[in-house]
Amino acid sequence: MAQSKTAKQILDAAEALFAEQGFIETTMRQITYNANVNLAAINYHFGSKQGLIQSVAEQFLRPFSNYIDQALIERANMLDKSSVKMEELLELLMRALLRVDQENTHSLLMFTRLLELAYMKNQGELREFIIGRYGSKLKPFITLIRAQSALMEEDEFFWRLHFVMGSVIFTLSNFTMLSAIEKKKFNSEAEIERILHRMVPVLSAGMQARGDKLYFSRL
Amino acid sequence: MAQSKTAKQILDAAEALFAEQGFIETTMRQITYNANVNLAAINYHFGSKQGLIQSVAEQFLRPFSNYIDQALIERANMLDKSSVKMEELLELLMRALLRVDQENTHSLLMFTRLLELAYMKNQGELREFIIGRYGSKLKPFITLIRAQSALMEEDEFFWRLHFVMGSVIFTLSNFTMLSAIEKKKFNSEAEIERILHRMVPVLSAGMQARGDKLYFSRL
Amino acid sequence: MAQSKTAKQILDAAEALFAEQGFIETTMRQITYNANVNLAAINYHFGSKQGLIQSVAEQFLRPFSNYIDQALIERANMLDKSSVKMEELLELLMRALLRVDQENTHSLLMFTRLLELAYMKNQGELREFIIGRYGSKLKPFITLIRAQSALMEEDEFFWRLHFVMGSVIFTLSNFTMLSAIEKKKFNSEAEIERILHRMVPVLSAGMQARGDKLYFSRL
Amino acid sequence: MAQSKTAKQILDAAEALFAEQGFIETTMRQITYNANVNLAAINYHFGSKQGLIQSVAEQFLRPFSNYIDQALIERANMLDKSSVKMEELLELLMRALLRVDQENTHSLLMFTRLLELAYMKNQGELREFIIGRYGSKLKPFITLIRAQSALMEEDEFFWRLHFVMGSVIFTLSNFTMLSAIEKKKFNSEAEIERILHRMVPVLSAGMQARGDKLYFSRL
DNA sequence: AATGAATGAGGGTTCATTCAT
DNA sequence: AATGAATGAACCCTCATTCAT
Numbered sequence A, B, C, D: 001m002a003q004s005k006t007a008k009q010i011l012d013a014a015e016a017l018f019a020e021q022g023f024i025e026t027t028m029r030q031i032t033y034n035a036n037v038n039l040a041a042i043n044y045h046f047g048s049k050q051g052l053i054q055s056v057a058e059q060f061l062r063p064f065s066n067y068i069d070q071a072l073i074e075r076a077n078m079l080d081k082s083s084v085k086m087e088e089l090l091e092l093l094m095r096a097l098l099r100v101d102q103e104n105t106h107s108l109l110m111f112t113r114l115l116e117l118a119y120m121k122n123q124g125e126l127r128e129f130i131i132g133r134y135g136s137k138l139k140p141f142i143t144l145i146r147a148q149s150a151l152m153e154e155d156e157f158f159w160r161l162h163f164v165m166g167s168v169i170f171t172l173s174n175f176t177m178l179s180a181i182e183k184k185k186f187n188s189e190a191e192i193e194r195i196l197h198r199m200v201p202v203l204s205a206g207m208q209a210r211g212d213k214l215y216f217s218r219l
Numbered sequence E: 001a002a003t004g005a006a007t008g009a010g011g012g013t014t015c016a017t018t019c020a021t
Numbered sequence F: 001a002a003t004g005a006a007t008g009a010a011c012c013c014t015c016a017t018t019c020a021t
Helices: A007-019 A028-035 A039-045 A049-078 A085-104 A107-118 A124-148 A154-173 A175-186 A191-209 B005-021 B028-035 B042-046 B049-078 B086-101 B108-118 B124-149 B153-175 B173-184 B193-206 C003-023 C026-037 C042-046 C051-080 C087-104 C105-116 C125-146 C152-171 C176-188 C191-209 D005-021 D026-035 D041-046 D051-077 D084-102 D105-120 D125-150 D154-173 D176-186 D190-207
Strands: none
Touching: A007 A028, A007 A039, A007 A049, A007 A107, A007 B086, A007 D051, A028 A039, A028 A175, A028 B049, A028 D005, A028 D125, A039 B086, A039 B108, A049 A085, A049 D105, A049 D154, A085 A107, A085 A124, A085 A191, A107 A124, A107 C051, A107 D154, A124 A154, A124 A191, A154 A175, A154 A191, A154 B153, A154 B173, A191 B193, A191 D125, B005 B042, B005 B049, B005 B108, B005 D051, B028 B042, B028 C026, B042 B049, B049 B086, B049 B124, B086 B108, B086 B124, B086 B193, B086 C051, B108 B153, B124 B193, B153 B173, B153 D041, B153 D084, B153 D125, B173 B193, C003 C026, C003 C051, C003 C105, C003 D105, C003 D125, C026 C042, C042 C051, C042 C152, C051 C087, C051 C105, C051 C125, C051 D051, C051 D154, C087 C105, C087 C125, C087 C191, C105 C125, C105 C152, C125 C152, C152 C176, C152 D154, C152 D176, C152 D190, C176 C191, C176 D005, C176 D154, C191 D154, C191 D190, D005 D026, D005 D051, D026 D041, D051 D084, D051 D105, D051 D125, D105 D125, D154 D176, D154 D190, D176 D190
């Protein structure tokens, strides 16, 4: 059997709490209390809180990365190369995110919080863990994105990619908050699928925009 | 009313530390040590850490809001209405940000961290404080943006605005980290002005993109 | 005023417990419970447990080192140089130890435990603290010892000094135990002064012994 | 009765770790990890950590005690009684120590740490175990030492013996540390044989010194 | 107005031991 | 005979806050 009952309970409780509150804000005592296990169990099974975070992360990243792989293969078979479009790529990405989230309720939020954390200082270890483990898997996907973007230097592409990622991370990270505002303002319930879909043309246009048209004078 | 010397020292030290590390990560010990005042002084002068954050926030928001006002007047004078373009609006915004930052070193980062915090749960008080105090001031500017965006429903616009804001907030919030990566990868030093400039065409294209072209099948 | 009441209470309680149980075996909870103060007070006043140990150490080392200094000056005035003898030097040392112990009940045992600790691995910080602070003060004394020892190489002297120190440290460190055995065996109460006195001729002879007379065959 | 393979592995691993780090500092996790057995195995086979320590002790004490026996016989044969000297006795002891150490790498250090532990409070059980088991075996040897020492009362002899033992125990117990210092200071590598040899004249002179020459005034 | 001192609550981690199989 | 899993107790430390002056 892959993992003990206790480890499973810890993972589930941790996932829910991490998703809701964030990693740092969630304490080991909360997790073990919710999981109905002993405080020391986290250290026994995962070594440390950081270790638990990595395990929770992996639980999402593995299937996500697999979905991306599989989708790219599918796409390669289904379509003739000439017709690949940026928006299709982004939708493929969004679909992968949604699928994983569907399988495991908190995945999408976890993904977001994870990236958030990975960009923090003092989190070099986590950063390297993620990049080392999954960085290479996403490369072909990124290459496709690059091919569909406007012509630009490498460093420009680097920054744009992060502009776009920032959009996704920020939006998902604050989704609860934002959809509450929307409800109050427009009385319409936001669905995560709808929001992700709304992103596609925006992000796509961003990556394809011709740059450097203007430059504001310094000061 | 002139604030005491101690309060001033606390505000200055807090601003620098908040900008560098974030609000939650900064401890009162660090602030009072840097400010060269007693640990209890923060509670004495500002009631609590939260109170200090609001004071620091206000210290930044006031001049920023003034700059935006002024910039809109500038724009009204400088350009004939027909030629107002989205990119010009965004550059105007960026310029306002940079100007404030120039006057008071940490402003730009503070702005970002403030927004970040405002979107958090349990920060309803801060959120209302900001919106109540400065929300209305930005309205005319947003109206101009809306006019230059692609035709869309109100709720679509609401979301797009947040996509774009997410980009800015995320990028600036993680600027230190990202520019470190860039340096390692491309051996080039990122300047904040350059990055803000790079954002302009991307954000602009995002706001102007025609939406709803595709919709990924559920699941 | 030099130090707060709480700090004083902590020092006293810590000293007693350290002397009785050793540094590592004594917990911060025991100390603060005995001192009747809050657990966090140690960290407030001394930064860490290690910091407390250093403070306790200093409380003994300062007067001890002063006594040695003063005694050496006295000796220099009182006696003509020709008559300085090893045993006098050692008695001077013992007297210094006893005096400090008399002033502050647990000093002698503390001294011992301190040296014990200083020789442990992972205690480089403490070692450097002691040497840096008091190493130089003891140099003149050690030079006199050297002058009265048998002729030998520097490294031989180094080792002999530690043989002799080992005697003192071990005996004092286990004094409670040893004197209990003595009582059981000889029904006589051991007094620390008497024991230190007993050491003098033994240590003296050890330092003055001519070395290298025999060498056991390897294996 | 042959002990199980697991028990053997535990004993070996424990011995090495105890010798290197000391009893208290060595954790059961370290032992079982190095022994490549389950954490619970120690409690299963030895009842408790304390039980393991006693087993390890016995494993060393048996051969050591045999060597001493044998050495005393050797001595009886080799030398005519008139010429027995203190230094020869001590060298004989050192040789026994070295021989055991040679057969079983960690013996010498174990011997030291064991004595160290035996002198601690709360270790009455271990103390009695050692004395009950091996105390009598050393008696003839101690009688010989007594005969070669200076004339003195029984209790004086008792203390001197412990002064001398303290020297040996302390030096060996801190040998790693001391030889590191020597290396740094004199750039010469200390060998355990050489150090033991260096002790011989020092200890010998200590035991033979005439006592009571002076008495420092009780301040 | 200001501060040194003190505190209660809570943080992650480590340990030897025991339980269930 | 052996072990993976689990645990209770205890560890040192950090935090924002409050008290007494």
